[in-house]
Amino acid sequence: xxxxxxxxxxxxxxxxxxxLLAAPSVTSQYExxxxxxxxxxxxxxxxxxxxxxxxxxxxxxxxxxxxxxxYTYGIxxxxxxxxxxxxxxxxxxxxxxxxxxxxxPAFRLAGPFLVVTTVGFGEIVRILILNMExxxxxxxxxxxxxxxxxxxxxxxxxxxxxxxxxxxxxxxxGESRLGLALKSLREDEVAAEVMGVDVRRAKMVSFALxxxxxxxxxxxLANLTGYLSPDSFTAAxxxxxxxxxxxxxxxxxxxxxxxxxxxxxxxEVLRFLSSSRLLVYSLVLLVYLRLNWVRTGKGSLAxxxxxxxFPLGTGRAKDRS
Amino acid sequence: xxxxxxxxxxxxxxxxxxxxxxxxxxISLIWNASGLFNxxxxxxxxxxxxxxxxxxGKAGLPYIPSFIMTVAVMxxxxxxxxQAYFYPMLEHRVNPQIILIGTVAFSVFIRNLVLVIWGTTxxxxxxxxxxxxxxxxxxxxxxxxxxxxxxxAVLLITLxxxxxxxxxxxxxxxxxxxxxxxxxxxxRNDRMIALTFMLSTAIAAVSGVLISPIIPLTxxxxxxxxxxxMAAVLIGGLGSFSGALLxxxxxxxxxxxxxxxxxxxxxxIFIFGVLVLFLLFRPGGIFRASVSEKV
Numbered sequence: 001x002x003x004x005x006x007x008x009x010x011x012x013x014x015x016x017x018x019x020l021l022a023a024p025s026v027t028s029q030y031e032x033x034x035x036x037x038x039x040x041x042x043x044x045x046x047x048x049x050x051x052x053x054x055x056x057x058x059x060x061x062x063x064x065x066x067x068x069x070x071y072t073y074g075i076x077x078x079x080x081x082x083x084x085x086x087x088x089x090x091x092x093x094x095x096x097x098x099x100x101x102x103x104x105p106a107f108r109l110a111g112p113f114l115v116v117t118t119v120g121f122g123e124i125v126r127i128l129i130l131n132m133e134x135x136x137x138x139x140x141x142x143x144x145x146x147x148x149x150x151x152x153x154x155x156x157x158x159x160x161x162x163x164x165x166x167x168x169x170x171x172x173x174g175e176s177r178l179g180l181a182l183k184s185l186r187e188d189e190v191a192a193e194v195m196g197v198d199v200r201r202a203k204m205v206s207f208a209l210x211x212x213x214x215x216x217x218x219x220x221l222a223n224l225t226g227y228l229s230p231d232s233f234t235a236a237x238x239x240x241x242x243x244x245x246x247x248x249x250x251x252x253x254x255x256x257x258x259x260x261x262x263x264x265x266x267x268e269v270l271r272f273l274s275s276s277r278l279l280v281y282s283l284v285l286l287v288y289l290r291l292n293w294v295r296t297g298k299g300s301l302a303x304x305x306x307x308x309x310f311p312l313g314t315g316r317a318k319d320r321s
Numbered sequence: 322x323x324x325x326x327x328x329x330x331x332x333x334x335x336x337x338x339x340x341x342x343x344x345x346x347x348i349s350l351i352w353n354a355s356g357l358f359n360x361x362x363x364x365x366x367x368x369x370x371x372x373x374x375x376x377x378g379k380a381g382l383p384y385i386p387s388f389i390m391t392v393a394v395m396x397x398x399x400x401x402x403x404q405a406y407f408y409p410m411l412e413h414r415v416n417p418q419i420i421l422i423g424t425v426a427f428s429v430f431i432r433n434l435v436l437v438i439w440g441t442t443x444x445x446x447x448x449x450x451x452x453x454x455x456x457x458x459x460x461x462x463x464x465x466x467x468x469x470x471x472x473x474a475v476l477l478i479t480l481x482x483x484x485x486x487x488x489x490x491x492x493x494x495x496x497x498x499x500x501x502x503x504x505x506x507x508x509r510n511d512r513m514i515a516l517t518f519m520l521s522t523a524i525a526a527v528s529g530v531l532i533s534p535i536i537p538l539t540x541x542x543x544x545x546x547x548x549x550x551m552a553a554v555l556i557g558g559l560g561s562f563s564g565a566l567l568x569x570x571x572x573x574x575x576x577x578x579x580x581x582x583x584x585x586x587x588x589x590i591f592i593f594g595v596l597v598l599f600l601l602f603r604p605g606g607i608f609r610a611s612v613s614e615k616v
Contacts, residue, residue: 052418056418058418058421058422104601105597105601108600108601108604109600109604111358111417111421112352112358112559113555113559113600113604115358115360116548116551116596117596117597117600119548120552120593120596123545123589123590124589124590124593127586127589128590131587235544236432239426239428242422242425243426246422278429278433279430279434279437281429282426282427282429282430282433285422285423286406286426286430289419289422289423290405290409290410290423
């Protein structure tokens with residue numbers, strides 16, 4: 001049993017990826033769309049994992065970066081008429097640039113101060129999109145742009161491939177010198193600086209990486225839906241991305257991917273709840289936070305299993321890295 | 322543009338600003354007492370407004386009893402929240418980031434609870450202060466503007482007396498300053514922190530009740546008010562009583578003037594722009610707060 005757990009843990013990422021590759025053949029068209037959205041969200045959530053999980057900088061404006069990526073792609077294709085691939089590259093580049101700019105307030109601010117700044121940024125972007133109608137289409141939305149690849153299915157495979165590479169990269173970043181620097185930042189900024197971590201550079205890299213993934217996810221979002229509206233980038237959306245990171249354990253790459261896909265598909269499973277869906281989500285999150293963190297002091301799935309009384313494999317590392 | 326119109330705009334901005342400054346005060350009180358930042362303050366305000374809608378607008382109770390009942394109900398909710406969620410988390414020294422995420426979840430929870438119970442359509446009830454315009458010289462004012470300012474002034478004086486002049490208020494401030502020392506002096510920290518939550522929820526509810534003549538109630542109105550209240554509290558100085566008040570009033574007046582003279586669509590951007598400038602160049606706010614502590 002213990003061996004099975006260990007084996008599952010070791011190959012969890014590969015198993016998830018194989019399941020995702022098999023998904024188009026076993027799901028109906030609508031279910032497939034949900035899975036696609038799940039994978040697209042997972043790319044964004046992996047970016048947030050670096051920012052929130054590794055470096056401990058909470059952001060509630062992540063939907064705005066997603067919007068930047070998606071809208072830049074859409075505008076470049078519809079209004080400028082660029083090739084989709086060039087548009088995608090420019091969209092990711094611009095989002096990364098703007099996201100790196102967000103690191104500037106983070107040099108001086110921490111905790112709630114930083115969170116409010118990101119909330120403000122999110123609102124600014126949403127209001128700009130809503131009001132710059134000639135460029136963004138305003139409340140009517142933006143449509144009519146081409147896809148990266150002609151078939152939805154190929155876009156999906158491209159997305160899964162990107163997710164796989166990103167997952168490995170994020171995992172390796174977590175174990176690398178940079179990742180350790182970010183984690184030391186989360187635990188104690190002053191101590192990290194004393195140990196020789198370049199705090200500014202680390203924060204900037206963290207913001208840049210997470211913005212880059214948000215931009216990429218935005219490009220894929222535009223590809224999936226073919227239609228962009230400011231309503232999909234509200235503060236509530238940012239909160240649900242936060243939910244995905246937290247439910248994934250805040251440290252684990254596979255956990256983040258699984259939780260993104262599960263939480264994205266929950267509305268379809270919980271269809272009978274209709275409008276009280278978010279009510280249930282937030283309640284689950286609250287109960288999870290309250291029980292899990294108070295009893296075990298850990299935010300991992302392992303902590304939750306312990307809370308619920310499931311047996312666990314032995315030899316679990318004690319530290320939180 | 323005469324001076325009278327300018328004065329009128331400033332007074333309207335003042336009424337709006339006071340609405341912002343009450344939740345801002347709640348955020349400040351909670352921050353002082355526990356080092357937590359409550360993102361749900363705006364949605365507690367919404368909930369208060371809707372409770373009032375049920376009691377006054379739907380059940381038809383008189384204004385003053387339903388006002389008092391709303392505030393009492395919200396106070397009990399605040400007390401329960403603290404005892405069930407915030408204090409246990411604080412006691413176990415859970416990472417403040419996690420508790421912050423918890424308050425975000427609370428905000429989503431309350432917003433959707435309101436949506437499920439009361440529905441999405443904007444609702445309003447009869448303006449209890451009368452809807453005939455008052456004319457004083459060249460000034461044209463809605464009576465609720467004067468009432469809001471008066472009610473809140475009385476409330477703030479009472480609150481200040483409670484915090485400075487009574488034993489319980491002193492104990493609350495003691496817990497905020499030195500939790501361990503006050504615990505050793507025989508003060509029950511959990512009760513004091515719960516009381517702080519109760520107080521700040523009740524204050525937010527007052528704001529929710531008073532807001533109705535100005536804007537109709539919608540489940541999501543707490544979001545934008547919360548953002549303004551957070552801006553107010555950071556501009557004024559987190560943890561400072563007068564800072565929250567002044568910050569709220571400044572935000573209210575500034576946005577009214579900006580909407581009147583420059584552009585009403587970019588009003589919110591202007592407020593956030595000012596906030597970002599403040600955070601970058603004077604992070605402590607007008608009344609300097611310590612930015613890096615308690616985080």
